[in-house]
Amino acid sequence: MKNLLRYHFKVFLKSNKLLVPFLIYLFYLFTAYGIIPYSIVSSFSESAWVVFFIMTYVGFSYTEVENPVTEQLVLLKVKNDNLYYLSRIVVLLIVGIIMSVIGMLYPVISNIYNSSQLFTRELLLSDIMFGLALHCMMGFLGAMTGALFHPRIIKNRKIAILMVFFAAVLAVAKGALIEEVPFIGFITWIFPPVYDILVTFTNNEYFSLQTIAIPFLWGLLYGTALMFVQIYVLKKNKF
Template identity: 75%
Template sequence: MKNLLRYHIKVYFKSNKLLLPFLIYLIYLCTAYSIMPYSIVSSFSESAWVLFFVMTYVGFSYTEMENPVTEQLVLLKVNNDNLYYMSRITVLLIVGVIMSVMGMLYPVIFNVINHSQLFTRSLMLSDIIFGLFLHCTMGFLGIMTGSLFHPRIIKNRKIAILMVFLVAVLAVAKGSLIKELPLVRLVSWVFPPVYDILVTFTNRDFFGLQMMVMPILGGIIYGTVLMLAQIHFLKKNKF
């Protein structure tokens, strides 16, 4: 596993595909936190759904850079499909955690620089911990959503791009769509529960363990289902 992780990390970072999403998220953070004071819960929630979009792009672009011939050779050498696919996903999860930490570290440092004037109330350790969990969950959902549209799962890449874009948008906007078209509620569960998680924090001033457990657990379960589905389809759809 360790050698596979080194291999994937080396290939990924050499491709420079991480540079664009990193810059996009950094620019967002610089822009968003230039406004003071900001509500802690709403700012962290907004940052988390932006991270969802960024990590959806990361997951999708990662599958685009894979070379089928190289992948076959590595799979033959490893002789363990599950281990190979899990190592790929682990690399993406590492990237997701790094981006999540960045999403939390920036406002924390900026708040210190501005003498604790960035937010409408004092920033507490619990805010940072819960905020990090929220970001990691959204990053996980984004990774699994984007990487599900693998070239071996959806061969037409134009359709894949359109589908991943629609799924990502509907994951966040399905609440508004349900208000306009109530019947959409019957199929809304198909899309990642980004809206379902974020709506929990609407008009909240504080994070709380009790209110976070179910939304975060739901997000982790959904992402895990996508991960298992991806591995299943990749093993089924050979080269």
């Protein structure tokens, strides 16, 4: 596993596809926390769905990095399809965790720099812990959403781009869509539950285990389901 992770990171870093997402997220953090004071729960929730969008892009772009011939050669050498595909997912998880840590470190440092005046109340350790968990879960959900549109699953890349964009947007905006067209709710449940998760924190002043436990588990289960679907289809759809 260690050698596979090293290999995947080397391939991904050489593609330079990670630079733009990180710069975009840093720019977002810089502009978002430029207005003070800010509600902790709402700001962390907003930052988390931005991580979802960015990791959806990262997951999607990651599927196009490796050359199919090289992938076949590595699979032949490893002789374990599950291990190979899991190692790719672990790389995405690590990227998502790094992005999430940045998303939490920036406001914490900025709050210290602004003499604890960045937020409307005192920043607690529980806020940081629950906020990081929310970011990591959203990162995982986004990565698995983007990775599902693999070239061997959706061969037409133009359609794949439209589909992943559509899925990411509806994941966040389906609440507003259901309000306008209620019956559409029978369809939108299949999209990532980003809205369903974040709406539970609306008007909340504090994070708590009671409020975050079920949304966190729901996002984790949905992302895990996407992961297994991807691995199953990739193993079935050979080169």
